[in-house]
Amino acid sequence: MTNIVIVEDDIFLREELQSILQKEGYSVVSISSFDTPVEEIIAANPALVVLDLNLPNLSGFQICRTLKEKGIGPILILTARDQLKDELHALELGADDFLTKPCHPKRLIARVQKLEQLYAKLPILLTWGAFQYDAKTHVLYVGNDSLSLSENEGIIMKLLIKHAPAVVKKEQLFAELWGSSEFVDENILQVNMTRLRKTLDKVGMSHHIKTVRGIGYQLVGSE
Known part of the structure; x- marks a missing residue:
């Protein structure tokens, strides 16, 4: 709907x-x-x-x-x-x-x-700085490079771009990824963030994701 x-x-x-x-x-x-x-x-x-x-x-x-x-x-x-x-x-x-x-x-x-x-019929392209993310295909474009993201990596990246430069709270990420945080170990979010950072490392862009201790994550750096 x-x-x-x-x-x-x-x-x-x-x-x-x-x-x-x-x-x-x-x-x-x-x-x-x-x-x-x-x-x-x-x-x-x-x-x-x-x-x-x-x-x-x-x-x-x-x-x-x-x-x-x-x-x-x-x-x-x-x-x-x-x-x-x-x-x-x-x-x-x-x-x-x-x-x-x-x-x-x-x-x-x-x-x-x-x-x-x-x-x-159109691609859904979200843009922030050097990042351009196609939410339909889960492909992230960084300059002339492209990265295929997993579904969870894509969900995280979509939230970070949409809210940038504001902080995306952990509760928001849990809600989008797993419906709620009620029955999910918080470590699993850290695991997913680590995977996304490793993916972004391939194009030297992982430093743009900042951890805000106890609150969540945000995209940082020049737009």
């Missing part, structure tokens, strides 16, 4: 959008706090983001740019701003589609389905 994240500060419209999408069988997460919206969106692991532009703290333009830099997409802009310059700017920042409010529910669903179909 596709996971859609709604980023809309109007509570009534947010609930309406959630209802429309859920009736079509989508799993929906709504962002209702806008202190750290980018982090909340990434944590929700969206397959698609419905994003307003007029938001408190960070504008939708800023959020769109940051999400695209972290390989999050597709992004469907849904906004009351109907100026051509706003649409062009959003598209320049990486937005995949642009709709103005009010929007007929059938038009919204049609655009969501179109983006789903389009992205199903």
Whole structure:
């Protein structure tokens, strides 16, 4: 089931959008706090983001740019701003589609389905510094070199790139790798990190993974 994240500060419209999408069988997460919206969106692991532009703290333009830099997409802009310059700017920042409010529910669903179909055929490339990771094939590109990662190595690398330069907590890694940490020995995470570092050693890039003692791991170094 596709996971859609709604980023809309109007509570009534947010609930309406959630209802429309859920009736079509989508799993929906709504962002209702806008202190750290980018982090909340990434944590929700969206397959698609419905994003307003007029938001408190960070504008939708800023959020769109940051999400695209972290390989999050597709992004469907849904906004009351109907100026051509706003649409062009959003598209320049990486937005995949642009709709103005009010929007007929059938038009919204049609655009969501179109983006789903389009992205199903595209590689999912996440980029950070010299790293470029294809989440579909588990291949990591470093400059002119490429490395085939195991599934677990790929999951770890995906999280590190998506959250970079922030720290990925151990709990997040356990949740993505094994569902939870309840019945998993913490040493197994260290084993998986060691394997990933050994893989990155082949291209001299293992030093970019930093251990934050007692908390987790992060990508460091110049982007």
